[in-house]
Amino acid sequence: MKYFTELKDKVVIITGGSKGIGKEIALEFSKLGAKVVIIGRNAEDLESTKKELDCYSQENMAIKLDINDVSALNIKIDKIYEEYGQIDVLVNNAGINIAKDAFDITEKDWDKVLDTNLKASFFMCQAAAKKMKENGGGRIINMASQMSFIGYVKRAAYGSSKGGVLQLTKALAVEWAKYKINVNAVAPTFVETNLTSKMFEDEEFKKDVHSRILFDELPKPADVVGGVLYLASNLSNYVTGETIKIDAGWTAI
Secondary structure (H helix, E strand, C coil): CCCCHHHCCCEEEEECCCCHHHHHHHHHHHHCCCEEEEEECCHHHHHHHHHHHCCCCCCCEEEECCCCCHHHHHHHHHHHHHHHCCCCEEEECCCCCCCCCHHHCCHHHHHHHHHHHHHHHHHHHHHHHHHHHHCCCEEEEEECCHHHCCCCCCCHHHHHHHHHHHHHHHHHHHHHHHHCEEEEEEEECCCCCHHHHCHHHCHHHHHHHHHHCCCCCCCCCHHHHHHHHHHHCHHHCCCCCCEEEECCCHHHC
C-alpha cells in the first residue's frame, strides 16, 4: 500500500518553512506532489528553499512575513487563498526560545516568546481555518514540544508557550470538528538543527539532555516529518485534539 498519495496537489502552508524542521517538512510535502507555501522572515533563505521545492513539485510559493503582525498575516492568507482557491493543510512550525533563568526573564523576553509561539500560532490557525471552513475541511498541525508536558531549566517562557499550544490544539479541535477541520500537534524533543547547535556547545547541558532520552542520538529534522505527514493524511481521519510526542522517550521515564 502506498501512503500519502492523497497529499498530491494539496495546498500546504508551513510557517518557519525555510530552514530546520520546517524546511524538512516542506521538502517532504513537495516530494509527495503538494503545492507548498513556505512562510518566513528571511527572503534569501525562502528563495533558496523554494528552489529546492521546485525540483520536486510545481506551483510552490515563498512568502516573507513576520507572523507577529496579525494584520499582515491575514492579508497573506487571503493572497494564498486567492492564488490557489484552497488551503488544505497548515503546519504551524515557526517558533522561538529565549533560554534564561526564570529570575532573569524580562517582560520583553516573555512577550516575544509567547507572542511568537502562542499568539501568532492562534491567529494563523484562525486565518487558515476560515478558508478551510469554506472548502469543507482541512488539517492543522501545530508545533508543540516535550516542554508542553514537562518542566526544564531556562524554559519558563518557552514551556508556558508550548503548554498553551497543547491546550489551544484541544480547544480548536473541539470547536472546529463540525467544519471537518482536524487540529493536532507534534511535540519533539531537542532536535539537531542550526538553532540548537549552539546550545550543545555547553557540554554539561548536552550531557544532561542525552541522559534523559532513550536513544544514543538526538532526532534530526527528518525524524519529525513522519508525525506531520500522518496528521496531514487520511491515515488520521479520526484523530483530532491530539499531540504526538516525538521525544526519544524523554517523557516515558
